[in-house]
Amino acid sequence: xxxKTPFLIKRLLAVxxxxxxxxxxxxxxxxxxxxxxxxxxxxxxxxxxxxxxxPVLNTIIWNIRxxxxxxxxxxxATLSLGGLVFQALLRNPLAEPYIxxxxxxxxxxxxxxxxxGLSRFxxxxxxxxxxSIATLLLILVMSSGQSILKKDSLLLSGVMINAxxxxxxxxxxxMTQDYRLHNIxxxxxxxxxxxxxxxxxxxxxxxxxxxxxxxxxxxxxxxxLMGKEMAQTMGVNIKAVTVTLLLTTSFMVSATVxxxxxxxxxxxxxxHLLRLLFGPDHRVLVxxxxxxxxxxxxxxxxxxxxxxEQGEMPAGVITAIIGAPIFIFLLKRSRQ
Amino acid sequence: MKxxxxxxxxxxxxxxxxxxxxxxASRNVIDQLGRQVTLPYDPQRVVALAPSITEIIFAxxxxxxxKGVTRFSDFPTEATKLPKVGSYVHLDLERIVALKxxxxxxxxxxxxxxxxxxxxxxxxxxxxxxxINWSGIIETVLEIGWLLNSEExxxxxxxxxxxxxxxxxSLVKKADYRPRVFFQIGISPIVSVGTxxxxxxxxxxxxGRNLAVGAFQYPRFSREQVLELSPEVIIITSMVxxxxxxxxxxxxxxxxxxxxxxxxxxxxxxSAIFNRPTPRLVNGLEQLARIIHPELxxxx
Numbered sequence: 001x002x003x004k005t006p007f008l009i010k011r012l013l014a015v016x017x018x019x020x021x022x023x024x025x026x027x028x029x030x031x032x033x034x035x036x037x038x039x040x041x042x043x044x045x046x047x048x049x050x051x052x053x054x055p056v057l058n059t060i061i062w063n064i065r066x067x068x069x070x071x072x073x074x075x076x077a078t079l080s081l082g083g084l085v086f087q088a089l090l091r092n093p094l095a096e097p098y099i100x101x102x103x104x105x106x107x108x109x110x111x112x113x114x115x116x117g118l119s120r121f122x123x124x125x126x127x128x129x130x131x132s133i134a135t136l137l138l139i140l141v142m143s144s145g146q147s148i149l150k151k152d153s154l155l156l157s158g159v160m161i162n163a164x165x166x167x168x169x170x171x172x173x174x175m176t177q178d179y180r181l182h183n184i185x186x187x188x189x190x191x192x193x194x195x196x197x198x199x200x201x202x203x204x205x206x207x208x209x210x211x212x213x214x215x216x217x218x219x220x221x222x223x224x225l226m227g228k229e230m231a232q233t234m235g236v237n238i239k240a241v242t243v244t245l246l247l248t249t250s251f252m253v254s255a256t257v258x259x260x261x262x263x264x265x266x267x268x269x270x271x272h273l274l275r276l277l278f279g280p281d282h283r284v285l286v287x288x289x290x291x292x293x294x295x296x297x298x299x300x301x302x303x304x305x306x307x308x309e310q311g312e313m314p315a316g317v318i319t320a321i322i323g324a325p326i327f328i329f330l331l332k333r334s335r336q
Numbered sequence: 337m338k339x340x341x342x343x344x345x346x347x348x349x350x351x352x353x354x355x356x357x358x359x360x361a362s363r364n365v366i367d368q369l370g371r372q373v374t375l376p377y378d379p380q381r382v383v384a385l386a387p388s389i390t391e392i393i394f395a396x397x398x399x400x401x402x403k404g405v406t407r408f409s410d411f412p413t414e415a416t417k418l419p420k421v422g423s424y425v426h427l428d429l430e431r432i433v434a435l436k437x438x439x440x441x442x443x444x445x446x447x448x449x450x451x452x453x454x455x456x457x458x459x460x461x462x463x464x465x466x467x468i469n470w471s472g473i474i475e476t477v478l479e480i481g482w483l484l485n486s487e488e489x490x491x492x493x494x495x496x497x498x499x500x501x502x503x504x505x506s507l508v509k510k511a512d513y514r515p516r517v518f519f520q521i522g523i524s525p526i527v528s529v530g531t532x533x534x535x536x537x538x539x540x541x542x543x544g545r546n547l548a549v550g551a552f553q554y555p556r557f558s559r560e561q562v563l564e565l566s567p568e569v570i571i572i573t574s575m576v577x578x579x580x581x582x583x584x585x586x587x588x589x590x591x592x593x594x595x596x597x598x599x600x601x602x603x604x605x606x607s608a609i610f611n612r613p614t615p616r617l618v619n620g621l622e623q624l625a626r627i628i629h630p631e632l633x634x635x636x
Contacts, residue, residue: 036434059458194450
């Protein structure tokens with residue numbers, strides 16, 4: 001961590017303030033809107049003076065919407081940060097946990113865990129982590145050596161691994177012949193509706209150290225992007241930094257996937273948008289991704305649960321509808 | 337002086353007895369999954385978390401207690417007018433809580449366990465039922481009757497169910513042959529029902545032989561396998577009578593060497609009667625018996 005660059009602290013503070021404001025607005029919207037219509041006054045009352053508010057509304061806001069909004073923020077932050085790290089390490093602007101197949105590997109692990117009847121944490125999360133590490137190794141082996149720098153070979157490996165993962169997932173689903181099926185399908189497309197306060201707090205406790213670790217390594221990420229020789233002369237232990245970042249990211253992603261399923265393209269949309277706005281310095285981008293990604297996901301989830309008249313749609317549908325066109329746009333631009 | 341003490345003492349007794357009365361308005365019960373649930377003696381705001389539970393509550397004539405139902409609760413038609421709380425596999429927690437229920441009745445086969453746990457963490461009692469066969473259904477009707485203080489009605493209902501089942505049983509006993517039945521609940525893929533489901537029990541009770549017996553509850557079949565089993569009766573159930581099911585029927589009709597096709601014994605039935613563990617299942621049983629053994633019902 002090197003904070004000596006002029007104006008860095010000021011820029012960091014300004015960006016953080018702006019994005020904190022954004023995430024607070026997003027979370028406030030997330031807490032005040034839902035399938036039951038409530039007036040803004042009552043919502044404010046429940047948020048500020050909990051004792052005076054209607055107990056039913058308190059339960060809805062604090063026990064149903066709050067864990068969900070918090071989970072969405074964590075998922076968005078983790079996936080955006082995952083995208084940012086992969087883009088830096090693989091030096092590929094199109095890298096993202098979902099596109100690379102890391103999420104898919106985590107999903108296979110999580111489904112196996114669910115079918116084995118394990119609890120969400122630590123059982124399902126652990127198997128899911130193993131799945132994501134397995135796909136990560138596969139990606140690194142497949143696109144090893146110099147070719148890792150080439151966008152297309154990496155993307156193609158990712159596409160193939162994703163296809164392979166979805167085949168395995170379909171296989172597992174077709175072998176399941178009972179009511180768990182419906183849950184798995186909904187979960188696969190990104191389902192945040194089962195957020196419970198305890199699990200979300202545990203998840204927060206797991207993820208925050210990861211965010212801090214990545215922030216601590218953010219300057220190394222800057223140097224890595226300048227080239228290996230450059231980074232080495234600047235005193236970066238390339239191997240240690242790369243391994244730490246890859247493991248931490250896979251761990252974060254699998255922890256969130258095992259909670260809420262496959263949510264794609266968040267790691268693509270947010271890092272690019274934030275890079276456009278705030279420049280390429282990772283010391284700014286890491287906290288920006290945590291807050292901006294969180295806010296983005298909270299808003300996507302809000303759309304997912306308020307758009308349909310009856311029931312709700314999986315949050316992954318919204319992120320993919322927004323994200324896939326942006327992916328194509330970026331791919332086209334990077335070709336030129 | 338004497339009176340003053342008397343008044344004070346009686347006031348104290350009154351003071352103690354009021355909270356005691358408040359406490360006694362709830363009771364501890366064990367539900368069908370063996371979970372302990374604390375629920376009111378006289379629940380006034382019940383949310384039924386599955387269409388079958390809605391049907392049972394209506395059959396018990398306790399619908400005035402019912403404040404919320406799930407999306408596909410379509411029987412009786414009055415049930416469709418009640419507020420919806422999502423579909424029974426994907427419940428909308430927020431809407432359930434907003435209805436301020438003092439009792440939610442859940443079904444093990446379908447309602448996610450997490451929902452029950454979450455509801456209980458908000459202090460909403462969840463009573464879970466798990467009817468897996470006839471005796472389970474009868475027990476469930478009796479239990480829900482007991483929970484909703486309409487034990488008499490539940491007794492009458494279950495008596496009626498028992499005697500109608502008995503009647504089918506004694507009729508079927510006269511039959512000397514059990515036709516091979518293929519009961520199709522899914523079109524693409526072709527899904528049937530195996531042992532350990534109440535449809536299997538219905539087929540056996542109605543005097544048929546279920547071709548899909550086996551370890552899987554809902555086994556899948558290829559067209560080839562069905563042809564090889566050579567069913568004598570094919571029953572296709574559907575949520576709504578859409579074209580898809582009629583098309584399936586005409587597709588089976590192409591295979592004229594299947595006995596069921598040769599003798600025109602392919603039937604499309606309303607699935608709601610067959611896949612909901614409710615008193616209406618007896619209608620399903622009678623319907624099925626008529627289809628499998630029409631000769632026994634001649635002259636009625």
